[in-house]
Amino acid sequence: MLVAKGVTKFYGKLQVLKGVDLMIKSGEVVSIVGSSGAGKSTLLHILGTLDHADSGEIQLGGRRVDLLKGKPLAAFRNLHAGFVFQFHHLLPEFTALENVCIPGWIAGTKKKEVEARAKELLGWLGLRDREENKPSALSGGEQQRVAVARALINRPEIVFADEPTGNLDSANANELHHLFIRLRQEFGQTFLIVTHNEELASMSDRTLHMKDGRIADV
Ligand SMILES: Nc1ncnc2c1ncn2[C@@H]1O[C@H](COP(=O)(O)OP(=O)(O)OP(=O)(O)O)[C@@H](O)[C@H]1O
Numbered sequence: 001m002l003v004a005k006g007v008t009k010f011y012g013k014l015q016v017l018k019g020v021d022l023m024i025k026s027g028e029v030v031s032i033v034g035s036s037g038a039g040k041s042t043l044l045h046i047l048g049t050l051d052h053a054d055s056g057e058i059q060l061g062g063r064r065v066d067l068l069k070g071k072p073l074a075a076f077r078n079l080h081a082g083f084v085f086q087f088h089h090l091l092p093e094f095t096a097l098e099n100v101c102i103p104g105w106i107a108g109t110k111k112k113e114v115e116a117r118a119k120e121l122l123g124w125l126g127l128r129d130r131e132e133n134k135p136s137a138l139s140g141g142e143q144q145r146v147a148v149a150r151a152l153i154n155r156p157e158i159v160f161a162d163e164p165t166g167n168l169d170s171a172n173a174n175e176l177h178h179l180f181i182r183l184r185q186e187f188g189q190t191f192l193i194v195t196h197n198e199e200l201a202s203m204s205d206r207t208l209h210m211k212d213g214r215i216a217d218v
């Protein structure tokens with residue numbers, strides 16, 4: 001599903017990634033842990049096509065995504081990858097339902113179809129009666145679940161999450177962890193999650209340890 005070979009990245013003279021190899025299978029929940037500055041976010045952004053590597057290959061769903069540029073890249077990312085970040089990045093002027101729908105509208109899917117799927121997802125995430133709320137009228141845990149629904153609207157092959165529970169209290173963090181596992185169990189959703197949360201790492205199928213710009217063997 002996701003294969004990376006020899007991924008390197010420099011920021012000026014600083015080599016942040018020194019040849020990362022990894023493989024994620026469809027339906028796996030894999031976490032990445034490592035100390036601050038180890039390069040976890042840099043790697044996640046590159047794997048998710050939000051940033052370019054200096055060298056190396058990345059295949060997602062059998063396609064060489066590192067070779068994509070411009071509009072085809074943006075279209076590929078919108079359809080095939082979902083993202084959840086530490087801060088939800090919901091658009092404040094739009095309701096929860098609209099925020100979830102936006103990537104579907106961008107993809108050109110029929111408006112009614114997108115809305116039906118968004119409602120289904122929000123219902124599944126326990127947010128049916130919060131659909132019309134704007135982000136400021138949602139709790140932190142609810143905002144993050146809306147962000148998860150938005151990540152899933154186009155049925156991506158993989159969801160990339162960068163410290164998704166980093167801004168939540170332990171009860172909401174716990175709920176989100178279980179949510180990821182349920183999404184995997186019920187829909188076979190694949191996740192790659194950067195986390196400092198040991199509980200979340202322990203619930204995943206595999207944990208990759210990043211150290212000194214590489215995935216360390218453990
Ligand atoms: N745009 C940038 N320009 C220059 N240096 C950068 C840039 N982004 C990240 N870095 C540096 O690259 C290194 C890795 O950063 P990265 O954000 O990937 O770490 P991380 O493992 O996600 O850390 P954290 O756990 O604190 O989020 C750090 O030393 C950071 O200062």
Ligand SMILES: [Mg+2]
Pocket residue numbers: 040041042
């Ligand atoms: Mg980071």
